Amino acid sequence: MKTTYFLVNFLITFLSVMVGLSFSKLARPTIPAIAHYFGTKGRYEEVNPHLSDDILFVNKSLVAPPSPDCRAIHMVSVIRHGTRYPTTKNVIKIARLFDLVVSQASGAASWLSDIKAWKMWYTEDMDGRLVEKGRDDHRHLAMRLAQSFPTLISEDHLRANRIEFITSSKHRCVDSVKAFQEGLHRLWNVQDMDYKHYVDDSLMRFFDHCERFVESVEKNKTALKEVERFKSSAVMDAVRRKISSRLQIPFNQITPDMAEAAFFLCSYEFAIKSENSPWCDLLDDSDAQVLEYKSDLKQYWKRGYGHAINRKSSCPLFHDIFKRLDKAANDYRFGDVEKTATIQVGHGETLLPLLSLMSFFKDKKPLTAENFSLQHNRKFRSGQIVPYAANLVFVLYECSDGLRIQLFLNEKPMTFPKMNQAAPLYEMVRKHYSKLLNGCDFNNECNVRQANLRNTEL
Ligand SMILES: *[C@@H]1O[C@H](CO)[C@@H](O)[C@H](O)[C@H]1NC(C)=O
Ligand SMILES: *[C@@H]1O[C@H](CO)[C@@H](O)[C@H](O)[C@H]1NC(C)=O
Ligand SMILES: CC(=O)N[C@H]1CO[C@H](CO)[C@@H](O)[C@@H]1O
Numbered sequence: 001m002k003t004t005y006f007l008v009n010f011l012i013t014f015l016s017v018m019v020g021l022s023f024s025k026l027a028r029p030t031i032p033a034i035a036h037y038f039g040t041k042g043r044y045e046e047v048n049p050h051l052s053d054d055i056l057f058v059n060k061s062l063v064a065p066p067s068p069d070c071r072a073i074h075m076v077s078v079i080r081h082g083t084r085y086p087t088t089k090n091v092i093k094i095a096r097l098f099d100l101v102v103s104q105a106s107g108a109a110s111w112l113s114d115i116k117a118w119k120m121w122y123t124e125d126m127d128g129r130l131v132e133k134g135r136d137d138h139r140h141l142a143m144r145l146a147q148s149f150p151t152l153i154s155e156d157h158l159r160a161n162r163i164e165f166i167t168s169s170k171h172r173c174v175d176s177v178k179a180f181q182e183g184l185h186r187l188w189n190v191q192d193m194d195y196k197h198y199v200d201d202s203l204m205r206f207f208d209h210c211e212r213f214v215e216s217v218e219k220n221k222t223a224l225k226e227v228e229r230f231k232s233s234a235v236m237d238a239v240r241r242k243i244s245s246r247l248q249i250p251f252n253q254i255t256p257d258m259a260e261a262a263f264f265l266c267s268y269e270f271a272i273k274s275e276n277s278p279w280c281d282l283l284d285d286s287d288a289q290v291l292e293y294k295s296d297l298k299q300y301w302k303r304g305y306g307h308a309i310n311r312k313s314s315c316p317l318f319h320d321i322f323k324r325l326d327k328a329a330n331d332y333r334f335g336d337v338e339k340t341a342t343i344q345v346g347h348g349e350t351l352l353p354l355l356s357l358m359s360f361f362k363d364k365k366p367l368t369a370e371n372f373s374l375q376h377n378r379k380f381r382s383g384q385i386v387p388y389a390a391n392l393v394f395v396l397y398e399c400s401d402g403l404r405i406q407l408f409l410n411e412k413p414m415t416f417p418k419m420n421q422a423a424p425l426y427e428m429v430r431k432h433y434s435k436l437l438n439g440c441d442f443n444n445e446c447n448v449r450q451a452n453l454r455n456t457e458l
Helices: 002-026 088-104 110-117 132-148 155-159 171-188 211-218 221-231 234-247 256-273 278-282 285-302 308-312 315-333 348-357 426-432 434-438 442-446 450-457
Strands: 071-080 163-167 341-346 391-399 402-409 412-414
Touching: 071 132, 071 315, 071 348, 088 110, 088 256, 110 278, 132 171, 132 391, 155 171, 163 171, 171 341, 211 221, 211 285, 211 308, 211 442, 221 234, 221 285, 234 256, 234 278, 234 285, 256 278, 256 285, 285 348, 308 348, 308 442, 315 348, 315 391, 315 402, 315 426, 315 434, 315 442, 341 348, 348 391, 402 426, 426 434
Parallel strands: 071 341, 163 341
Antiparallel strands: 071 391, 391 402, 402 412
């Protein structure tokens, strides 16, 4: 009796260990547990998880017109480029972390031997270029948008030049807009058409052209002091200490940049190659939350609400969007709408200031170095707002009671701040933003006073 009991018990233990072993080998999740914290380095699939099962799936109920009597007449889409390689600056940081870990880390963890067997494959000349996955991001987005708004993005309209393509001059954006067009060509099996687009940096890279932004934020180290303070905060120290103990490398060698490099490495390996890399094991959930906050802090102070000039630098794009909507509204009144869609491809840095200008994702309290825990439920979460291929889509509808407008962020309807209707009348939205529409002058906001210059010269 007793022997049987022990034997059975032994067998069960033995079997469960075997199953457990093979399970842990086979069932390493394909998505890193910390993938939701990758911020601007996050995949589009993380904000639309159903796309992991079917990349062309469109939830028709989300993109339906506001009511059955409405018909879409125009769309303006502002889209971030797709998944890209790290920039040169980050490749250098990653290489430094890799060298440090390979030469100094010790321990018996299996992920550590996996890390040591990992080959550094990022090179400086990758320089933030679009990767194949990034081309797919845009090909697939194009196909889904065509499905969502078939009366605006159609083969006929494409052939009749009624869809306009505008991009930032940066290689990853130009390659994205081409991939977007390629997606449409594949969808309709178009083989006899050129890919045509316009480069317009004054619209898509307005931040480079806004002198006041460049002087007071971009080139000004103290403008991002909250980020620097957070890097030397107790919360960040705790992350570094944990990494230091996991790798058995002295604390002072695990700088905030090293911790961040591990985070980036995990995110790039995942976004680019769809791999849950052993580098991800260097960080736990709370570490990732700290590093996410660090990156949100930077976006907040450099692109978001932190400084007024960040959002005001996007005035040209704001005006351009409403000019296009106005033109469509006007065309419609007097006959046919000339253009059905505008596709504008830019950067996360294009979208965040514009969204801030329009008062989206505004927290009651600013994001600061001290307020990490207070901001746990913040609205300003860049991974939710601007992952790769993020898109902000304005759709103008003609309805029986007038023109209405609906906004979509990442293919989900979004209500205008302080307007509780899904698709308000267009004139209401114009009224809502009347201050910006009548002001928000690029030269006034962005020109650093010539007078001051002259005074100092005298
Ligand atoms: C589509 O969106 C609606 C509304 O949010 C939701 O209730 C529904 O579950 C979604 N359908 C699918 C198949 O994802
Ligand atoms: C740099 O930023 C700080 C903090 O925002 C600000 O007080 C200062 O005026 C800025 N300097 C310049 C040259 O704009
Ligand atoms: C600017 C800001 O939000 N500051 C708050 C940060 O958090 C502390 C408490 O942790 C508050 O006292 C501050 O008002």
